Every structure is written in C-alpha cells, then in structure tokens.
Amino acid sequence: MTLSVTDLSCARGGMPVLEGVSFTLEPGRVLVLRGPNGIGKTTLLRTIAGLQPALSGEITGAEDRVAYGAHADGLKAALTVWENLAFWAGIYGTPLERIKPALFAFDLYPLQYRQAQALSAGQKRRLSLARLLLTGRPVWLLDEPTVSMDAASVGLFAEAVKAQCADGGSALIATHIDLGLETDTLDLTPYKATPVWEFADRAEEEEFFA
Template sequence: MSLLAVQDLAVARGGLRTVEGVTFDLEAGQALILRGPNGVGKTTLLRTVAGLQAPVAGRIVMPEDCLAYAAHADGLKPALTAAENLTFWAQVFGGGGTDAALAAMDLTALAHRPAAALSAGQKRRLGLARLLVTGRPLWVLDEPTVSLDAASVARFAQVLVAHLGQGGAALIATHIDLGLPQARVLDLTPFRARPGSAPATRASGFNEAFA
C-alpha cells in the first residue's frame, strides 16, 4: 500500500528554490533516507511533505491523517511530566497508550519527572516517543538522533524497525547509519535547483510544530 507519492516536487526556502524534480514513493514497510550536504534542502523538503509549507511545483499524495512529523524542536510542555506530555499528544492524535511508548524509549523511570527537568537527550527521547502515540503510519523525521547517545540511537533504530515491520513507513533526513535493512537512500544533490530556475511562486510558510 502506498503511503506517500512525491511527483516532480520543487521546494523553496527564503523565496529561492532549493531542489526540484524530486520524485519518489513510499509503501508500507519502507524507509527512505534523505542525504546531501548542509543547505541542499532536506529540511525544506520534509517540511513541505509535512504540509508546513506549500510546494513550488509538483504533487504530494498521501492518505488523509497518515503523517506524524518530528523536527528539531522536541515540542514538549516543560511543566508537564513525561507521561503527561505523551498523554497530551495521544489525545491530540487519538492514538494509543503511553506506557508502551515510555518503555520503548527507556523513559518509564522518568514518567513522572517534569519535562523541564530532563536532559537534552532525555527530552529528545521523549519527543521521539510521541511518534508511538500518534497512531500515524508515516513518520517524517528531520535528524531524529540529535542529542542521543549511541545506546539511545540503537534503541530508536529498534523502534523504527518495529514500526516498519508493523506496516509503517518513514522518510528520514539523517547522516547517521540507523542500520535499517528496509531503507533506500535518496541523495538530493542531483536535484539542486539549477541557476536561473524560476523563483518560488506559491505561498509558503513555516510552522515548527509536530504535525
């Protein structure tokens, strides 16, 4: 089953095209890793797929309410505990329970600690645990392993493998080898916008929220 089809996509940052002519699809059980040098447009492409800004050209096709997006911001409410943060997101998305998500990211012992008292790595793990309570099959992830130590990276890779094994899919911008046997790699370098390409003409905007 196709969860995402991107056709001849062009995206822009600051009114200038970054990449264009990007085409790919993702089916249930698949992961696609975006690669390329800093500034090539990986984050802009992910934001566009997530619906946080409009594409300049091309089409993005996916089932309704299938996507969960995790960006650089952890999207936590500092005054809420780890468990309360996950409960909040589960209610927003109508997803599953929080206990399994806490356990998956090794946060059970921290369930009642306010998010403000967590370390950077713990906050990142909690931000990623939100994916598990959304009930969404398509995960769009921008450098998800930032602030994680090696053990936490390995733990998140296991979470990803399990998600794919259950019929989910993932679109990920990362320079880290997550060891995903199902993953394909798409280097965006060949898709850099050509000098003199038409500027962005569709309205664009940005929202850092977890969508």
C-alpha cells in the same frame, strides 16, 4: 498505501532549493535522505508534511497519514514526561493505555513523573520521539531524529522504526548517521534548484554589487 512524490519543487524563504524531486516510499520501508547541509532536506520534509506549499509537483499518500518530527523537541517544560505524552495522545485521540508501551520503548518509564525541563538533552529527544508511537500515523517524516542521543538511545529509536515498518508503516528520515537499519537512500544533490539568475561573468557580478 504508498507515499509518492512526483516532480516536486520546493522553496526556503521564497527561494527555490529543490526541483524535480521524485520518489516512492512503500509500506514497510525506510528511505534516508542524504546531501550536504543546506541542500533542502528539512524543506522537503516540511513540504511533504503540509507545513509549507510546494512550488510545483504532486504529493500523494500523505494527507492525514504523516507524523512529522522536527529539530525542536516540542515539549511542554512544566509537564512531566507522562503528562507530555498524555497531551499528545489527546491530540491524536489515542487511548492512554498506549502511553506505557511508549515509555518502555524509549526507556522513559523511570522518568515518567519528572518534568520535561529537568531532563537531559538526550532524554528530551527520546521523549519527543516517543510521541510518534501515539500518533497512529503510518508514515513518519523525521528530521535528524537522533541529535543529542547516545548509541544506546539510537538503538532504541532504530527498534521503534523497525516496529513501525513491521506494522505496515514507513519512515522518511533525514540523517547523516548509520542507523543500522535496512534502508533505501535518496541523495538530494542532483535535485538542487538552478539559481533564479546568474551573472554572465565576473565583470557583470562586480558591476551589480558596485
């Protein structure tokens, strides 16, 4: 099923940041979000994920089909790598047998009995991404997923995305780096929201802040 976003407007902190965003994400495809820092990539992903309401517009094909990967790793520090994945498998009703392939996919098998708090930043990130393989969700929404990861780890992530798409899934990714994947690109710059108000001239601005 296609993820479709039509004329979507969304806000951050009550202030509109994007307006009129429209795109479709077909099964088997990767769409990369581009734009300068602060343009609203995270806000858009959170809105599509249902973590905050849209100001206007329509989102179809999301519902319970999306898995959202945020900036934060979202790990339980006192649990081991395996226990963290088991926790998320339980949340999504995924058989525990699928943990082992997830460990191998992100080169975590040798670390499976290590507590998350003892992992390096890159290892924590790989563990966070390994959770995606246990969600059973066909659409991945990922916000700068490769932060703290070296080139080899980025390669593992790219392979996981390829497998996701080969299985009929898709991915919407906010990233500044080249993942070495065949992707489509959406530049959010043209969708930057018009300020709610603007000063007519410099004199009016100075008077306002006087």
